[in-house]
Amino acid sequence: MTVFIIRRLLQALLVVFMMSVIVFFGVNIVGDPVYMLVSPDADQADIEAAISRLGLDRPILEQYWLFLKGAAQGDLGDSFIFGEPALRLILHHMPATMELAFSALILAIVIGIPLGLYAGLYPESRMAKGIMAASIFGFSLPTFWVGLMLIMLFAVELRWVPATGRGDLGSFLSIQSSLFTLDGLSHIFLPALNLALLKISLAIRLTRAGVREAMGLDYVKYARAKGLPMRRIILVHVMKNIMIPVVTVMGLEFGSLIGFSVVTETIFAWPGMGKLLIDAILQLDRPVVVAYLMIIVLFFVLINLIVDILYSILDPRVRLQDQGA
């Protein structure tokens, strides 16, 4: 297992390097950040000074080499706009995004899996049909629109929760999060729900498909013939077998929750990394865009690794080895 993990980490490094080439050159051919930064009052000399201060007058290969040299020492460059190290800026915004993604994932699991299980066990019931119909909405409605509708309903009409922003922070086991205060929870409810809708639908569909397939298999028939209570058959035998695809997909989806919660964060003015990324893209803050994508690549690689390890726990037949290792 150790060899497996080391091997995967080395692969990860290679992926990150390739990614740095694609992202760095991709970002550098779009637009001109200087005109996004300088005040309109600036004259030609001011503009030239800004260009050389940002190092944009150097050849692109030299810029990339300087970036690589910095990256090797953990310095992904300074934000053009904030003048701070891009990495630090992203880490500042990370906790807000993590708690949002985490809340959305929890919602997806606690709502999606039981509903999917029900729909799989009683596929002909009205309730099941209702659940499946609702899940189609979850898939097809655009996040942007749903977010605004949620705000209009729960914040403007009913006034149950605030429309935007992040609430007070609480501290628990020395972790600072808005999940530990009532005010914080009331703020996170809408964005988390908005972010979770698609994932809930996904969990419902995956679970339902798995349950329907498993219920007809021999081991379930055998267990029933053996006289095991339905409850035990479903919760222990069926669930364990259908969890593999669910864990895989949810794991990957967690990555996308963290990496690309851009729309939700923008609508709900949530001060997370997604908001930082979209602002950086709009204002051509190249170092932040590059650093962000590097970090997200790392995340995906790590999540994949964790998913693989979870497999082997769920299904002992899966060995954590590459072919030929």
Next chain:
Amino acid sequence: MRKLTAATAVAAGILAFGAGAALAEKLTIGLASEPTSLDPHFHNLGPNNAMSVHIFDRLIAQDEKQRLSPGLAVSWKPVDDLTWEFKLREGVKFHDGSDFTADDVVCTMERAPDVPNSPSGYGTYLKGKEVIKIDDYTVHFKTEAPYPLMGNDISTIPVISELGCNSATEDFNAGTAAVGTGPFKFQSYTPGESIVLVRNDDYWGDVPAWSEVEFRPITSGPSRVASLLAGDVDMISGVPTTDIATLEGNADIQLSQGVSNRVIYLHMDQFRENSPFVKANGGGDIKNPLMDVRVRKAISMAISRDAIVDRVMEGVALPAGQLLPEGFFGVSDKLDVVAYDPEGAKALLAEAGYPDGFELTIHGPNDRYINDAKIAEAIAQMLTRVGIRTAVETMPRSVYFGRASKGSPEGLPEFSFILVGWGAGSGEASSPLKSLIHTYDKDAGFGSSNRGRHSDPETDALIEEALRTVDDEKRQDLLAQATERAIENVAIIPTHFQVNTWAARKGLSYVARTDEYTLATGVVKE
């Protein structure tokens, strides 16, 4: 998270409240765009400047119409051709209790142009000026040539204390160095989330009505409006034009509107015989017709400013006939908005030798000015009606401005006919004249945004003379003359002035500002 509290400031605020100085009232404002730093010298950007007005005073203040009024300086006047004397206000204290003196001014003027990592600094306003302390409450600014705009330039520089002069940008963001003389004191700053300020009860000017102000950046327009409707915030800036009609009908909401110093205008290629986006009918090459003043005049006459204001801007704009709206220093009282006259435009085109028109592409941004892409489309339709078949191409500002400034293979402006806007930060007409109309001259720093490269020696001479003339009345006349000549030559085609809209809950209104700043001191209870 970076959330630091200036405990002393809070304590002082509570003590003052305990003394019954004024009622404790909190104001929450949803901002359309967020400052990038609390260091007042870090980034010369609208939202940053607006935020710093709360904490830091300037030597000279700009009121809501950008007229100059005494700030930390009680008077300023030229004592000889090359020297301006500023008398400073006595008895003013910084938030940390230290006295404000000439030393603070000197170190401020030294730090402002020279902040490490600053994306766009304040050196633009301090070039060629040397500051000298005469006594504790007198400073002199020396220049190499007579310089009439001293007051306007100095009004852009926030004054910090000697403590701040020795601090880095991070110290300002953490609050330890965010110590000014302004009406509000720093309390906390969480980037992306909130900026909280508390009242400075010892303020030398009018003490604000609000004991605490929280600014929350909500960049998405619909969410900003929803936050106001939900009662999360008391006021928002940048109300989307599409929401104005709905909000007007809402009895719980009060709108405040005011014209801005931003003119939206068209630049035309006047320097290339073969302009890349001007073609003969059918797509062949053609000698650039935009170099002919009659063609430019025809284009101006073919555009219905009223239609743009009524239909595209939903009434929230003013038709423009010159570079700044009336009331600003240096505007001409002889210039009217060019009347819509499609027949006259056709006749002029025929006279210029283009009876059947030609083909043109208008380029513009789609995320910079209010309704920018729609305006470009409307203009294209109007021009097509008089025979100039016009295509539209819009793009994000991050791509647009670089290409519009130097996108051609030779590093020249890439486009032939563009839609742009200009906000006169100085609040008077020399700002657009110098940057948009004057001949492009890199060494002198003139015409830096003259993307049409219009060039007229006589206009240049008027502008340069105005910039040398210290006498206000004479300068006003020269600026007006330069504007008249530029409009006569159709150097650019102004279409409209933007009107900004703020919305607040019932009972509050905002004193709209031409500089588009959102200031807590401008929010009044009715």
